[in-house]
Amino acid sequence: MTIVPQKVFRTSLPLACVVLLAIAFGGRTPAQQKPTAQNAAQQSPVTFNRDIATILYRTCARCHRPGEAGPFSLLTYADTKSHARQIAAVTKNRFMPPWLPEEGALKFADELRLSEDEIARIQAWVEQGTAEGNPADLPPMLKFVEGWQLGKPDVIVKATKPYALPASGSDHYWNFVFRTPVDRTRWLKAMEIRPGDKRLVHHANVLVDRQQNGRRLEAEPGAGFAGMELTIESEVFDPDSHFLFWKPGSIPYVEPDGMALRLDKDTDLILNTHLQPSGKPETIQPTLGLYFTDKPATKHPILLQLENDRLLDIPAGERHFVVTDEFTLPVDVDLLAIYPHAHYLGKDLQAIAKFPDGRSETLIHIPDWNLNWQAVYRYAQPVKLTKGTTISMKFVYDNSDDNVRNPNSPPQRVVAGNRAVDEMAHLWLQVLPENSASAKTDPRAEILEAMARHNLQKNPKDFEAHYNLAALLMGRGEVAEAIAHFSEANRIRPNEPTVNNAFGAALLAAGRTEESVPHLTAALNARPDYFDARYNLGNALASLGDFRGALAQFQAAVRINPGDANAEANLGSAFAEIGDPKQAKLHYQRALQLNPNHELARENLQQLGREPSPR
């Protein structure tokens, strides 16, 4: 009798290393006031009540009010008068309100830009002597929601330990790990990020960490860890991606129906914060408020990344260093949001879409980049990008002394990296692939494959691209090509357990069992509690007739994950093979307890009953 171990190969279908994922930026004005359209120069005299209050209510008060990020309130005439010249100065040079994109044909939700007329009106008001005007002209005071902006959250989690921010020094980057805030799978429709003292936190991102990568970086549990940019690995094909972003004045963004974000019971959330010393020692202990919905995700947006960090090698003193990248869409998508990202040398950041019909459209243009005011920009309406549209980015960097933000004085050669003194050239786009019922393949997989192939063109040694492409090919059953790319990934990083396991599993699937063993063994040497690798090695050894070796692997696998029916069933088979029907029966039964529909365990169990004991 031969009882064949079930040939189910476990591979991680990784969706790669995703830097700076999630984000959600909000900020709807509590009350919209229509600015008067008259030209400020013709209007005289300009008064606070009639001409200025509406501007403040729309663009300033969200931050410039008690408890918010603005350093002083701008709600009343007295508030405003005591900062009048400053307001005139910072609005004239467009430092305030902070809004980096230039006005373009595509509109963003909640644009904070002042019109030329509004700026002129403020100038005139200050020049004319800051008149208060007729009380009857004053629009009604805004009503702000106190406390949680969307009502009481379903779950509130607070950072385990506060972070002590020193009084002085340059910017700090700190990450807080929120441990598994849910006890079962929930669908997140909104998140309010309360970073602590809003005057200290310049912006913050939440990253969804499904593999608990962040915890490994903490010196002690709950301590958090330093770092500006994070790499979060995901080992499952789970490309759904959302921007979960906080900047001053944000109101939590509520995902539309069907676009909720899945949180599992073992998912961690990492809050990546950019902090600025205030002049006195401070402590920061952020809180997250989570809002759930019963409606699971039916639409699956993903994040695309254009980048060309490899070309970032900026000579000291270079005033105009250009980095470009281009990506052609393999399917139709709706572009929902855009997030350009560079560090302190970035000067002019631009993204353009060139449509198949030859038309082109500026997706975003930031002529005076300022890392401190970086943000996710959501389009007011989704932007239709048809198959064949080429998205191109062009980022310009200034590594001279003219750039006052240059972290090096005198300037030094700067290359790509994750530290604040390094540079980045990243453009993230949140796109929703059009779902067509006729499509055979998941459009997300098509996009990711095109992305991986594009990245390999840019850099044939791109580890993530080889790995992701191989995993996608495996998912489609194209084993031979998958093996070629796993092999490349394995050559670039020989000790990566995830790659060794996936590579081993691919070889196993191709019938190259003997070749698979060293890779699966290497995966386990690097990570002894790697369940998938134990299971795969057990199968490999069983195929080679080494049932005792297989038995040991399945036993270890069952210890790591006692809830896995397949591992139990295969353990039963290994026992049967070495002539221990009693143990075999026990494990088949366990497999059936775990999964009553486990066909293989049932058949093998019946077979066991029919056959006489081999010994």
Added chain:
Amino acid sequence: MGDRLQIPRSFSRFFFAIMVLCLVTSPLISTSSQSFATDLDGRPFDPFRAAQGKVVVLIFVRTDCPVSNRYAPTIQQLSTQIGDKAAFFLVYPSKKENSETIRKHDRDFGYALAALRDPRHILVKQSQAQITPEAAVFDANRRLVYHGRIDNLYEDFGHARKRATTHELADAIEAAIAGKTLTANATPAVGCYISDLE
């Protein structure tokens, strides 16, 4: 260092020893005119008289000005470094910031300097100060020898360096202590306008 960041400055070739003729100078401002700065107890206070002929450094600040708050460690450190070779005073020009607010603010930000209120802008005018934070340096003869920014950390609103590369205030104080004359005696500051308080 870029050309445009350099502050043109030259020292006069000849040094003049300044003889201090009388150690106790008469009050600069008559207290009867209601025109005076006060200490935090509300008593009229003349920093020049208190300084007893030393170099006087006035630093204009405001509790709700983020730029001036961010300078607190720099200001405190500089005054510690100079020690008793010069007399440092924090000056709060806002009418609305009362002594209690200022005391709390100074505690929070670790200031150990004498703080004054100047709601009538007597010292503001003497110093030609326009911004918080802005510094004014007076030599031992009460002559204004420097007013302007502390250093070049901020080039403009939102244009901050990682760290300052020129230190105008420290240079001015050292020159004043050494009795040197500064030719470029004003450098515009970045921060909050004092005139907004009028």
